[in-house]
Amino acid sequence: MTSYCLSGLVHPVSGTVIAAPYPRTYTEGLSDVGEIFAPQAGLLEMLIRGTAIYWALFLLLRVAGRRDVGSLGTADLLVLVLVADAAGSAMSGGSTSVIDGVYVVATIVGWSVVVSWANFHIPGIHRFLEPERVCLVRNGRLDLSGMRREHITRRELMEQLRLQGVASLASVKRAYLESNGEISVITTDKTSDVGASTLQEK
Secondary structure, three states, X not given: OOEEEOOEEEOXXXXXXXXXXXXXXXXXXXXXXXXXXXXXXOHHHHHHHHHHHHHHHHHHHHHHOOOOOOOOOHHHHHHHHHHHHHHHHHHHOOOXXXXXXXXXXXXXXXXXXXXXXXXXXXXXXXXXXXXXXXXXXXOOEEOHHHHHHHOOOHHHHHHHHHHOOOXXXXXXXXXXXXXXXXXXXXXXXXXXXXXXXXXXXX
């Protein structure tokens, strides 16, 4: 039978102390906290990982197109979760340090700020950073080339038109798939010639 002493549990055969029943000391707790915040991979590695994953995902999503019409479907949500999990593992590199995580987050936010700044200040670069809008409906007729290019079915388009209160396709002067994945609709009864027109093709 195992017995107890002030220093811990005593083995019934050898008589040696095999475990201490008391909690860790305050100094040991501080040491564990220090390990949580201590960098494991370092700033340079986290910078490289964050940059590589950011631009790899940016290019992949840019090539994949704007498939998020209105909301995420089951397949889209699954892809999003898997990509987030894979990207998170690749960026962390097995590190459990809080500081390394901050390095990665700061890198991603920094690139996002740079992209936004470049999109605003450098003329023409938005063509590479953001997709151009695509016409889906023109003067009450479906633009099949635009729909085919963005892989949008007639059912999906009609659903988006209904959500915007459009009862008849004939009342739609233009419907565009914008760069953010949303569909904008201009109906014939709401068109005005006053001010700048949003129907400019370029």
